[in-house]
Amino acid sequence: MERSKRQVHNRLLSTLSARDRALIDPHVETLVLSKGDVLFEPGEDVANVYFPGAGTIASFVLGLRDGTVTEAAMIGQEGAVGGIISHGQKPAFARAVVQIGGGVIRVPAAALEGARQRSVTLRDHFARYADCLLAQVLQSVACNAVHEYDARLARWLLATQDRVGNSRLDVTQQFVSEMLGVQRSYTSKVIHQLEGAGAIEHGRGFIVVKDRKRLTRHACECYGYLRRHYEHLLPGVYPTDERS
Numbered sequence: 294m295e296r297s298k299r300q301v302h303n304r305l306l307s308t309l310s311a312r313d314r315a316l317i318d319p320h321v322e323t324l325v326l327s328k329g330d331v332l333f334e335p336g337e338d339v340a341n342v343y344f345p346g347a348g349t350i351a352s353f354v355l356g357l358r359d360g361t362v363t364e365a366a367m368i369g370q371e372g373a374v375g376g377i378i379s380h381g382q383k384p385a386f387a388r389a390v391v392q393i394g395g396g397v398i399r400v401p402a403a404a405l406e407g408a409r410q411r412s413v414t415l416r417d418h419f420a421r422y423a424d425c426l427l428a429q430v431l432q433s434v435a436c437n438a439v440h441e442y443d444a445r446l447a448r449w450l451l452a453t454q455d456r457v458g459n460s461r462l463d464v465t466q467q468f469v470s471e472m473l474g475v476q477r478s479y480t481s482k483v484i485h486q487l488e489g490a491g492a493i494e495h496g497r498g499f500i501v502v503k504d505r506k507r508l509t510r511h512a513c514e515c516y517g518y519l520r521r522h523y524e525h526l527l528p529g530v531y532p533t534d535e536r537s
């Protein structure tokens with residue numbers, strides 16, 4: 294983690310009113326994080342809240358005894374990682390790890406709690422975000438249980454692209470497989486299918502979303518549900534543009 298002077302744009306913060314933003318701004322620190330940086334481990338006190346900037350992605354991952362890890366939620370410029378709703382420094386349940394490095398805004402959890410105590414609208418904004426994050430986890434449970442892997446992978450690529458803001462995603466097939474809890478050979482097969490359909494291209498260590506509309510047709514309905522829930526609860530926070 295390095296301190297940075299560059300501007301970091303997080304949409305959960307940028308959509309706050311000037312008054313609410315002024316409660317948080319004195320406590321803000323900007324950092325650059327690298328892939329693999331761990332923000333907190335299960336059981337650790339959550340001392341800081343991290344607001345990823347455009348292009349940065351962190352995930353809550355759960356590790357099991359057999360060594361496998363799976364992604365429970367993906368957080369980028371639309372959200373925050375840490376005690377956004379709980380009071381004080383509660384122990385973390387999942388590991389929070391940086392998946393795609395970049396700028397992030399860090400705010401001490403105690404300072405954020407102080408700001409929340411002083412503003413009903415700030416509390417409401419973060420409570421709405423917590424609901425969106427819970428929705429993402431709930432939808433993932435249904436998605437993982439019911440939907441085919443090609444639809445889940447297409448959904449994951451769309452969600453990643455939203456947060457990265459670019460058609461090139463610097464992710465390996467091994468990484469995608471781990472996040473979605475499948476064998477790498479299966480991922481490779483499905484990536485070739487999506488490539489054959491003209492939706493994506495891939496190379497060593499990256500995947501390019503070539504035709505977002507086609508990729509959207511392959512994705513399950515979970516992608517649209519979550520996006521609409523976000524837009525309903527927190528207008529202007531989920532990154533959208535003319536891509537789709």
Ligand SMILES: [Zn+2]
Pocket residue numbers: 435436437440444445448513514515516
């Ligand atoms: Zn699904």
